Amino acid sequence: MDRTDDSLIALRRILRSTELYSRDLALSAGVTPAQLRVLQIVVAKGGSTTPKALATQMGVSQATVTALLDKLQKRKLIDRVRSEADRRQMNIIITDDGLATTDSAPDALQQRYVKEFEKLPDWEQAMMVAVLERVASMLDAGDIDASPVLTIGDLHTDRTSH
Amino acid sequence: MDRTDDSLIALRRILRSTELYSRDLALSAGVTPAQLRVLQIVVAKGGSTTPKALATQMGVSQATVTALLDKLQKRKLIDRVRSEADRRQMNIIITDDGLATTDSAPDALQQRYVKEFEKLPDWEQAMMVAVLERVASMLDAGDIDASPVLTIGDLHTDRTSH
DNA sequence: TCATTTCGTTCGATTGACTAACTAACAACC
DNA sequence: GGTTGTTAGTTAGTCAATCGAACGAAATGA
Structure with missing residues (x-):
């Protein structure tokens, strides 16, 4: 549709x-x-x-x-x-x-997602990151500062997404 | 990176x-x-x-x-x-x-997202749909009954498969 | 110094969710 | 018919998560 x-x-x-x-x-x-x-x-x-x-x-x-x-x-x-x-x-x-x-x-979500993500060819990973970041910025009000730790898994990085 | x-x-x-x-x-x-x-x-x-x-x-x-x-x-x-x-x-x-x-x-989230989404060129919309569906299938256990209404309440829907 | 701000807590309230027990109505069966 | 079992909805009691308002203690600054 x-x-x-x-x-x-x-x-x-x-x-x-x-x-x-x-x-x-x-x-x-x-x-x-x-x-x-x-x-x-x-x-x-x-x-x-x-x-x-x-x-x-x-x-x-x-x-x-x-x-x-x-x-x-x-x-x-x-x-x-x-x-x-x-x-x-x-x-x-x-x-x-x-x-x-x-x-x-167990953090099954991260395991499965990460495992599949890392199997993808480089260009596809790059495309996915680009799209996800675009969606995030389309949804992000702008007055949101905190990047919450959800149960997707630990991130080594500790950024406050702007 | x-x-x-x-x-x-x-x-x-x-x-x-x-x-x-x-x-x-x-x-x-x-x-x-x-x-x-x-x-x-x-x-x-x-x-x-x-x-x-x-x-x-x-x-x-x-x-x-x-x-x-x-x-x-x-x-x-x-x-x-x-x-x-x-x-x-x-x-x-x-x-x-x-x-x-x-x-x-008002459903501000959906309205804003939709507004921005529909401004995008055709090829970009197609790419975004492809990526989002891919991510969804990477995360999804397989049981879906999704409607295009984006509310957080729907997150509690239909836990029959767990 | 003294007023203001910040940090954490306490208190009281609301929302949403559950289970268990209940009433009412339907459905089989002999 | 009457008995038994199931289904629909409600009631009652409990709990987690959340908030705002009020508070004391500590830091800050004019």
Whole structure:
């Protein structure tokens, strides 16, 4: 029918697959999706960060982050340590149990996607990156700064997509 | 430069934008995302359907649908009418106010995306569709029932395959 | 110094989701 | 008919995630 519809349908499939995976991954890791996201961000930041940074990156309020951290701390997946440099800040530290939890998240989405992506010829990879970035910029409001860590997998890079 | 990371980052930006927009969208229509999604499905079904059908399509329990319908009915966006054919069933009928709500839902994400997409030259549209469908199939488990309505609520649809 | 801002938390509320238990209606069957 | 089982929807109770508002403690700056 229409190319616009085709592209919307494909986009929707992408969104839905990702969401479904993220739920399954979180549940099989024994935490909720939001909690797993927190753990993954802390890991991506090198094992420690602050509630403020988490709230910004996740796009939720500090109050929400506090609630999530309460649950994670109660289960000993993270620790809170007051910062020496700025005593208003709390350092959120991932524990060994927390690391084990993120490690045990199978992350099937990333594995499958990455595996298939890397099988593609060079020109096709380049084309896909170009198109995805174009779509992202078409959707991106511009006032969005945080690049959230979803359950697609860890990225070595830590950019704030502009 | 790592193309795999670049593509994952772009994907995350896409997911992120969609998620943020879906919130604003529903709020500016004066209903919550889940409630808007109920209204949209009822409209898509021709203005009337049953709670059971809604629950199936949304991938949530009937109890959840009942709670959503309670709120929508209290605001006179839908009506409940007991079926004559099978008196166990309720027909969920959208009201004029409900129709007005779905019509006024700006759906900024889709509108902006569509507007920009349709400005692109033909070959570029074709390339984008091809890439998006490829990504979708790389992510997709295989079960699809995608419509060209891009709302985040659809992410919870139809988890029968998991 | 003192006002302002920032950081994190607490509190109260709402939304959306679940399960379990219930009522009402239909469908078979003997 | 009456009994049994299934299906549709609701009710009740619970929980996670989220928000805004109000707060105390700490840093900043005029």
